[in-house]
Amino acid sequence: MPVEVELYDLLGVSYDASEDEIKKAYKKKAKEHHPDKNINDPDAGQKFQEMAAAYEILSDANKREIYDMHGLEGMTGGQGDPMDLFAQFFAGAGGPGNPMFGFNFGPDIGGSRRGGKGEDSVIPYDVTLEDLYNGKSVKMNMEKEIICGICKGSGARGNAKPKPCSTCEGKGWTSTKTRLASGTYGNSKAQCTACLGLGERLKEKERCKKCKGDKTVKEKTRQEIFVEKGMTNTQRIILAGAGDQEPGIPAGDVIFVLKTAAHESFERSGNDLLAKVTITLSEALLGFSRIILTHLDGRGIKMTTPPGKIIKFHETVIIRGEGMPIYRRPDEKGDLYVVFQIEMPNEDWRASVNVQTVEALLPPKRVDVDPIPEVVDEADYEESDIIDFGEDDDDWEDEDDEDNMEGEPECRPQ
């Protein structure tokens, strides 16, 4: 009887189920609980990933043995409360502000080794904002190291036993005399190059035929991950124990780190979205009733302005409940903010209309500032870009001087 049966319960099998029964049960459950088929169940994604992880462990004889003997604690190298770890493993957790018990993902940690556990495989995975809005299941082919099935991880052929390494006399390291700065000689230790620090060696002909003594072989696997609605950039999807296997220690995890590129129409902040919508001058003055944008799920969003409303430049409206789905509560959504940009008519339009008629329709022009200053200078109308405001322009002025000597004297102040 195993120390705990939680993973068996997840798949709905008894603890003495055969490999085949476990496989069948998982296939059935995975179909039943696939998030694509349970759109209204906010927990579907989590259940699905839990079952995949349970299957990953129970379908592997080595991992199943460790689990039966030590429970989930055994699978995680015995850190912390196992139930808590279980919850965190499957939380798909992370994102900024929600660090996973002590291992933060950073540029220097990819594939870090923690006490008593194999190396994690950290894989960046590109997603679009559409993926994070709609959710997405991804099947991918991966290659990983698994314990060699022929020698069961010993690396030896048949009953051959490794012999202590003759080079290092079984210590795994050798010492060499090194000349020190002081001119005297000292001993320094270095890993034995003959046995790679293991202290024991197998003769060529005693090595396992399949893995050539490496103890592990490469295997192609197919992993399915589910990008859940409302997940964020840098969020991690963790497949516990799905990483490379090594004899004697639980396998590391496969960790997918989501990477989102900037979207061309929407900007995201938390659960809210922001979109810029361009309207024409006549729409700003007279109102409109039209589809103003296409949402991330392909729906059109139609809006009708209230009667008599004039929209000002950069005016913002809020469309409640049209933001991002909230992670793990996908029925709830944030808000969508729409910022209006007003497209002014161009010179072709102006040339095509009777200017006096337009002027008569529009509000009157302004007169001079009041009071009128005593001294008034004329300024040229030179187009510019606000980006240049405050820029130190000494440098380019020098370069341009030569051109200016010949060019457009009428632009110079008189």
Ligand SMILES: [Zn+2]
């Ligand atoms: Zn082997």
Ligand SMILES: [Zn+2]
């Ligand atoms: Zn050696």
